[in-house]
Amino acid sequence: MSAPFPEDRLPPHALPALAAALFIALAPHGWHQPPWVLSLAALALGWRLLVQTGRAPAPGRWLLGGLTLAATGLVLARYGTLAGRDPGVALLVLMTGLKFLETRRFRDAMLVVFLGYFVVITNFFYSQEIPLALYMVLAVFATTAALVRLNAGDGGQPWGESLRLAGLLLAQALPLMVILFFLFPRIPGPLWSMPEEDQAATTGLSDHMRPGSVSRLLQSEAPAFRVTFAGEMPGAAQRYWRGPVFWAYDGRTWRAGAVPPALPANPPQADTLEHTVSLEPHGQRWLLAMDVPVSAPRDARLTDDGYLVSRERVRQVTRYSVRSHPGAALEPLLSGARRRAALDLPGDAAPRARTLARAWRQVHGDDDAAVVQAALGHFRQAPFIYTLSPPPLPRDAVDQFLFETRAGFCEHYAGAFTVLMRAAGIPARVVTGYQGGTFNQTGDYLLVRQSDAHAWTEVWLRGRGWTRVDPTGAVAPERIESGVGAAFSGDATVPAFLRRGGDWFGDLRLQLGLWRDSLNYYWNGWVLAFGPERQRELLARLGLDGADWRALVGLMTVATGLVLTLFAGLFLWRNRLPVKDPLGRLQARFDRRLARLGLPRPPHEPLPDFARRVGRERPDLAGPVTGFAEEYTRLRYGPRPDPARFARLRGHLRGVPGRGRVLYRRILHAQWR
Amino acid sequence: MNTASSPPPSAAALIDGILDQLNAVVFGKEGAVRLALTCLLARGHLLVEDLPGVGKTTLAHALARTLGLRFQRIQFTSDLLPADILGLSMYNAGAQCFEFHPGPIFSQVILADEINRATPKSQSALLEAMEEQQVTVEGTTRPLPDPFFVIATQNPQEQIGTFPLPESQLDRFLMRIHLGYPDHAAERALLQGRDRRELLEDLSPRITETQLGDLQRDVLRVHVSEALLDYLQALIAHTRAPGRYQTGFSPRAGLALMRAAQARALVDHRDHVRPGDVQAVLPAVGGHRLRPVEAPTLPAAEVIQALVEAVPVP
Structure with a gap:
């Protein structure tokens, strides 16, 4: 390639700016890479600056080749591969440093600038939160300032002028960025995705339930999802958010199990509640919705057990609209195979519970509803405690909990209640999900945190289908009415954010938290989860219903043209000749x-x-x-x-x-x- | 080109005659000769800054003879006294009174050679005479002849034992020019030609004193349009912007620039001033009046070039 520039000489004053910009862009990788990666890259940057001031010799071609091989070897030794996010980023960080080290000509420096912009993108592989995005704006600004200085010619430029020009460039790019972001035709699903390994750390409901699996979520203030309602928001006691349903019990752990499909039934139509959920990534496939969803959003299906499953694992903020029918009769006819699955108990599990269940059955005959009420009554009257720190249950978990410790969290109550129901001959299953949520006045949405995680029981009653029974409500009605915090107001082991103390500092903290959360909500809704659905919504709001990609391209072209015309007009106006005779x-x-x-x-x-x-x-x-x-x-x-x-x-x-x-x-x- | 807008043909013919005769004596210096005549017609004084032997005296002498003016040369030295320039009163025993003996300054064209060799006291005697066109000796004010034209020279390279003119004094010269070495052809003509002194002896006046006075008055009548005043003021304003020059153009300098441009237009046979006239006289008029703050030693030609390029012509 012949040099496109008449003089391919490197302006010396641009190098410190370029090194600073690169370091700003590279620095966040220090958090998720071994310390030597960033240190080596920084060493390479520093070395080149020393070469510039004549205090160090420039590395020769052989040395550079050796360093490149050594860096590749180090990454291979650490990760065993060069593919994938972490090894790829490690390699990019090291190579960016080395490329800067070998910068001799203008062309090299331009390449390093574009590497810098690419490094900025790679930071979003790890986080897409607002603070990082703001930091990356700074990194883009610094890189652009370096680009400006690089092109300022041999004479150099005052720093203020470089920064001013870079700011001006970015400010001019901003309207175009907004137009392209909102109007560029969106395709469903992500353009690229990260391998599985990287999703390990996300919190959320798990695919099984055992004592402690739900209460661990209580420690997390992180949002699970946010909901806006098309109409009136239902009351706190109605806000059950349905997640995975568990049938199989092995004496300790509840799992989904292999259950035959349900008999076909007409979906309930009446009285639906429309709401839009903005779900945080949790690495699993289920989508939360208000109990019981009756429609599935695009790219998801409604299972026989009445919860939503997405086609892809939820790895990024996902937004969907769904309709629910709070009083729907699920599965009015239960097949024999499913009935057997809903009554299955391991042979030796919970002998004392079985005895208790049989006693209720004798009293109430074949009236299943009365047996359910008797069981709830038992939980209400016996000295059960709702607590986050239950004593361990080393032996038969259900019996020990029901008759000895009598202290537990919702998964204990839901599990034990389901066992009791099955022992009494009533088909029963465990439903996990969330319950409650905090209304955010600022953003006009309901925030559901991980700490709102919940588990409850569904029993199948003839003529009514699966019916929700929440034994936790019998023990601690305030948990259902006012949230977890109310249920634990005196408990010091509960995280501070859950407690309601009423002091002004706490209130302020709560309010600030809600503000911050509504900011995140808009960020999620308008930036991270801005997909085809949201784009259609936006266009509909602009009066362009059913715009296809052609209309989008047209609109994008017109809007871009308008902005450019505006800039051109402004430029001409400011450089206009004085009014002449x-x-x-x-x-x-x-x-x-x-x-x-x-x-x-x-x-x-x-x-x-x-x-x-x-x-x-x-x-x-x-x-x-x-x-x-x-x-x-x-x-x-x-x-x-x-x-x-x-x-x-x-x-x-x-x-x-x-x-x-x-x-x-x-x-x-x-x-x- | 067009009789309606040209000065009376006599003026153009007179000027051309003067220039032809001067150029026949002073070889290869058409630009400097034209500037010198321009300066004289604008009633300004001329400072020639150059090495000895490049023709300063010849220029001054030729000018004086061609214009039919009385010429005096004063060689400035460190022991020159003001009285050596202005003259002094001596007792006349026969008449029983003091009698004033006028000094060389009472002449129409003065060549003040190597002015920077004299003490400031003697320098200022000359410069005051230049400014006021009169001399006050022992309480009596005596007018100097009219026209009165001073050509001062100084050698920029000799520094030891000299008293360089301060800027305030430099301002009294309308123009400062350089002669420089003659080019190849001029040098050859000079070497082959007759002796300069003989040539000068043969020069006859091409113009009367009255005609010269008329020409000097014609300069004042050369038309200066609004657009040209805009241009002049833009130039002046540019020199006065803070941070550019140690001092901007004074009102006197602005007036000098306009006069010089008018005279230049007249020498070019025009009845109106154009921006080109201003640009032609600007190096001579502005060069010794501007000194950039950031590069005080920058050659005057470059300083003026930058000034010209900074101001668009209307």
């Missing part, structure tokens, strides 16, 4: 024509001098140009302006070829300069 206008036209002919007149050059110059260079133009210069100068500076001269001036101007004739001549005679 007729004479001045003629002179401006004369100047424009000659500039188009490749003969620009510097503004300080008097027209007669200019005409002499033109006469030497282009004798064919000498006549009209000299004539115009003389007439103009006499009209402008001479005494007693003569109107006849004005007509002669126009005549001379006509003698200078205009745009059309210039093009025509160039084409005819191929007079390209």
